[in-house]
Amino acid sequence: MKAGKGRVKAFKGPAGGWGSLRSVAEIVARERLGPAALAQLPRQNKAEGFACVSCAWPKPAHPHPAEFCEEGAKATAWELTSLRTTPAFFQKHTLSELRGWRDYDLEQHGRLTHPLRYNADSDKYEAVSWEDAFRDIGAVLRAMDAKSVVFYSSGRTSLEASYMYGLMARMYGNQNLPDSSNMCHESTSVGLKAAIGVPVGTTRLDDFEHCDALFFFGQNTGSNSPRMLHDLRTCRKRGVEVVTFNPLRERGLERFTDPQNPLEMSTLGETDISTQYHQLKAGGDIAAMTGIAKFLLQWDDDAALKCEPEVLDHAFLKQHTVGFADFAAMVRATSWEVVEQESGLPRHAIEQAAGVYARAKAVMGIYGMGLTQHVKGVDNVRMLVNLLLLRGNIGRPGAGPMPVRGHSNVQGQRTVGITEKTELVPIDRLERQYGFTAPREKGLDTVESCRGVIDGSVKAFVALGGNFLRAVPETAAMEAAWPGLDLSVQIATKLNRNHLFSGKTTYLLPCLGRIERDVQASGPQAVSVEDSTSCIHGSRGKVAPASEHLLSEPAIVAGIATQVVPPNPRIDWDAWVSDYSLIRDAIEETYPDVFKDYNARLFTPGGFWKGNKASERIWQTSTGKAEFLTPTSQNATGFADAAHRYRLMTLRSNDQFNTTIYGYHDRFRGVKGTRDVLFMNSQDIAAAGLRAGQTVALESDADDGVKRRRTDLIVTPYAIPRGCLGAYYPEANVLIPVEHHAEESHVPAAKSVPVRIVA
Structure with a gap:
């Protein structure tokens, strides 16, 4: 079946196999990888190599010769691309123009090479020095109410940078530390x-x-x-x-x-x-x-x-x-x-x-x-x-x-203090260790940060990685509200849609990737991540950086911290940047039970396990036992079925990781050349009077009176239960109300969104 500019044809092959190898070969060619970059694949997920920048699946102590998958190889190629997005690119394109580009085209243009400041008069990014960027960011943050600032972080950020980031936020005066886990687990x-x-x-x-x-x-x-x-x-x-x-x-x-x-x-x-x-x-x-x-x-x-x-x-x-x-x-x-x-x-x-x-x-x-x-x-x-x-x-x-888990260190970030919840952080120990008074009230999570951006109570947003605006629900309202921020700081490796929406003061700061060589005053550095099974792994990059103007994530965090946190004799941000082992010593002091002999165990084959009391049948609950907790409903959607109402599931394709789109080929579902697809049960198609290949729109069917719409979707028959629909994330996020989230956890309820079809 032809579908607009794309094609939908049933895929009959298995996962893996020759299709996987062809997919890897295609992205290697598209990213124009040289021999030095290709030589990194055998180091992926090995004890002395680097931890995959994609998912958080465990790294075995006895790895396969090629301990990477199709998606991991794509992530490596994406980071090590020879393509570049330089200041000259931004002199040719305004942000208003770039907002018309597809997600794929933005990131596919290549690695960012210079720190950039947004010029509202020209509607363009312009190169700026690191010193001026840090000084200006610090001046704006020092003048603000600390409670109005959000410090978001992506799940790819290392344990070392995450620890520094959380400490900076608390020393600055808040616990507004949402991260990727707020949106998934x-x-x-x-x-x-x-x-x-x-x-x-x-x-x-x-x-x-x-x-x-x-x-x-x-x-x-x-x-x-x-x-x-x-x-x-x-x-x-x-x-x-x-x-x-x-x-x-x-x-x-x-x-x-x-x-x-x-x-x-x-x-x-x-x-x-x-x-x-x-x-x-x-x-x-x-x-x-x-x-x-x-x-x-x-x-x-x-x-x-x-x-x-x-x-x-x-x-x-x-x-x-x-x-x-x-x-x-x-x-x-x-x-x-x-x-x-x-x-x-x-x-x-x-x-x-x-x-x-x-x-x-x-x-x-x-x-x-x-x-x-x-x-x-x-x-x-x-x-x-x-x-x-x-x-x-x-x-x-x-x-x-x-x-x-999804992101490669999203679980580890929580382990070292990236959380809005006081009870998950050893606040007393941090206060003794660094001699400051930490905030005790709960900070903002992702949903609460979105509310704050929309209602104007959030005045500044600092993002250590990620593509927040694209990943969160309520897309239209969030994009409309973002220019109201006094400050937007985005730390990233490539251009994404979030970077195209400016605050009154806006910076785009490019960082080293995990696979790149990170040399500081004491020599080459390593970082660490935690996988889905609570094992912690060292990671060492060896490829030449994409630009001589890049700084590491710890260096960028320290550069901001020295401008916004009062001088403290118990913490030397510059020394930490010079030698990351000092950061790990500090983490061990804060979390001695988890990180005992941290530096010595950093490159343990298979990682070192942080321990888990429930696996020993030691139950750290209020009753001291494992608790049966009876559900309140047999329906997890949070809404009732109704005439013409469907349950929409947002999906990833085989050619993406989270908001990063590697291409337009969802091989396993037989889709090629498009992401404008609506997967439907054949009986639902007939009952609704539709036909395969027809273009329709989806509208939100939430009971809040807000009009949300996703247009130009191609009706595609698929093996999916009646009453359910599937469409690609993040494009379908426009249909998700910010208040449609999991009870207690506030995770956006993206796997069952109430919608109706408009032919």
Whole structure:
């Protein structure tokens, strides 16, 4: 089917395989990588190499010869591109003109080379010295109410820079420290913390060697964390069952050809990944898990009557949990009619999944934003914990929750203090360590920062990486309000859409990438990141920087800090920049239990683990036990179904990472040359009187009276449940109200947005 300028044609191949190799070859050519850049790929995710700048999947102690995936190779090529965006480029283009460019074209133009200041008279960026930039930024910030300033950070930022950034914000006078986790896994942090006492997953990479069943919820492995496919392939080869719950059929959870296996590549061999694949409705996960629990309780009751082995782990429940009786009462009281209606799955399908769970000795619950980005996202996470607790599947080898993080250090940032929540930071220790009085009130998270930008209470926004305006909901209102800021500072490697919206004073500051050589006064430096499984890895870049005018992230943070933070004899920002090991010493002093012997363990193969009390069955909850927390609804969307109302899921393509668009080829979904696609169930297309290839618009169907619209979408038949739609992120963010977010965690509810179709 032809679709406008693009093409949509069903893809029949596996994940990985020759398609993956062709995709990598295409981006290498497009970014015009030279031999020095290509030589970095073998160093990717190796103990003495660099940590991938893409996802946070663990780096194994015994890596493959090529320990990178298609998406990781794209991220490396994107950073090491030979293309450049110099001051001369900005002399040719106004920001007003550039706002008409596509996201892809902005970033594809190449690496930023000079610090830039916006000139409102010419509507252009102009080169400026680092000294003048820091001095001016400092002068504006010193004159402002500290509570009106937001310090945002991207999940790619290193532990060292993140620690400095959080410390600077608190010494300046606020905890307005939103980051990428506010938009994705904050529901995990809130949900797991309440249920099992830790805000992160309990499993590690070697748990794949001990599990006998994997339950997936809302996680697209093939596009978002492809290196996991090696672990899934190994599990399947030894008979591990993989049960998947996901609204769309994603190729990475169906079939995989290992590009590093010569036999599979030469024979076009494949490994089937999921043994069961259940396409539930968007927002139907709680109901599906309630159905599994209903079967487990029924079978346990039957076993007791027949004096057969129990199905539930009653010894574990008695010793380690509270709240089971209330949870079980809810499960028994929920009718099968409700379970089937809200999940979109028939009873027999849920019974098949429950049978696998009941037979398995060790189950891992693996999930992504398909659980977290709903109004009831926190309940989704807690419900998965409930399911795991029923059979003691937390705190033993091969079992436990495994949230799969996106950005390569988004979890680590929280570990070293990037958070708006006082209770997550050792404030007393920081005050003793640095001799200052830290703020104690809660700071602004992402949703609250958006509210503040829109209503004018946020006066300045400093961004350590990221593409905030493109990533957040309420796109139109946010872009309209951004020029009202007194100060906008963006630290970045490439031009993105956020940079095209200026405040009254605006700076664009280019930084070194992680793969580039970082030489300071004491010599070459290394940084560190934390992966999804709480393991910490060193990372050392070796490629020549894109420009001699770039500064490292720690150097830029220090340059701002020296201008806005009063002199303090207990902290020497310049010394920290000269030698990053001093930053790690400071981190170890603040977090001695996590970072003991930090510098000595920096390049431990496989990383060093920061520990996890719940994995030891030590529950740091208010009751001292793991807690069953009963969900408040079987529908996670937060809104009721209505005539002509659909549940929109925002999706990433195979050719992007978060807001970074590498190209216009979503290979696994058969889309090429366009991102203006609306995935629909064929029966919904017919019922709505539409036809494949027709162009339509989506409008927000939220009950707030605000008109939000995404136009020129191509109706595309796809294997998706009835009543559900799919469209690409971030372009579809324009349809998400800022107040449509997860309860408690404030994560934008981007996986179930109420919309209607306008033909």
